[in-house]
Amino acid sequence: MRILLHICCAPDATTAYKRLSDDHEVVGYFYNPNIHPRQEYEKRKESLEKLSKAWKFEVIYPDYDPAPWFRSVKGLENLPEGSMRCRACMALRLLNTAKEAKKRNFDAFATSLTTSPHKDVKFINDIGLKIANHVGIKYIPSVFRKKDGFLESVRYSHELDLYRQNYCGCIFSLRNDIS
Numbered sequence: 531m532r533i534l535l536h537i538c539c540a541p542d543a544t545t546a547y548k549r550l551s552d553d554h555e556v557v558g559y560f561y562n563p564n565i566h567p568r569q570e571y572e573k574r575k576e577s578l579e580k581l582s583k584a585w586k587f588e589v590i591y592p593d594y595d596p597a598p599w600f601r602s603v604k605g606l607e608n609l610p611e612g613s614m615r616c617r618a619c620m621a622l623r624l625l626n627t628a629k630e631a632k633k634r635n636f637d638a639f640a641t642s643l644t645t646s647p648h649k650d651v652k653f654i655n656d657i658g659l660k661i662a663n664h665v666g667i668k669y670i671p672s673v674f675r676k677k678d679g680f681l682e683s684v685r686y687s688h689e690l691d692l693y694r695q696n697y698c699g700c701i702f703s704l705r706n707d708i709s
């Protein structure tokens with residue numbers, strides 16, 4: 531199968547890419563309009579470029595445009611991490627990935643978000659399947675953090691000296707980290 535893999539960051543992409551590319555042709559898709567500020571977006575993008583160059587795989591980089599993300603979390607700004615705001619954020623990124631995968635004739639889409647120990651994988655897979663049904667393309671459910679997947683991602687990141695961020699990504703998670 532040809533899979534479009536939504537990549538949230540280079541460290542999480544390591545395990546996700548390794549596991550999927552054993553059996554499939556995988557292209558990355560760095561759609562993350564949640565990341566703030568732009569310099570942080572560029573830093574995460576550069577880290578992914580380093581990984582894709584080292585492991586020789588293609589990644590698609592849409593233009594950085596945070597406006598749709600701010601619209602999707604309107605009214606949810608003050609909620610804590612792990613709340614409805616995060617659900618809206620992840621749903622937006624998966625929906626855009628599904629549409630892009632469909633447009634480019636991929637067989638399926640997946641996400642590296644499930645490498646993280648902090649994410650609600652049940653929600654991610656449930657919404658991935660709903661979006662797949664809505665858009666008309668297959669979704670590959672995953673729990674990449676399982677079977678030491680997260681530890682693997684830490685090891686790969688050290689080996690390749692990949693940038694590891696210390697906050698989830700959006701302006702609200704950045705504020706929480708500082709306080």
Ligand code: SF4
Nearest residue numbers: 616619698699700703
């Ligand atoms: S904390 Fe992370 S998942 Fe939640 S809204 Fe911000 S960037 Fe998205």
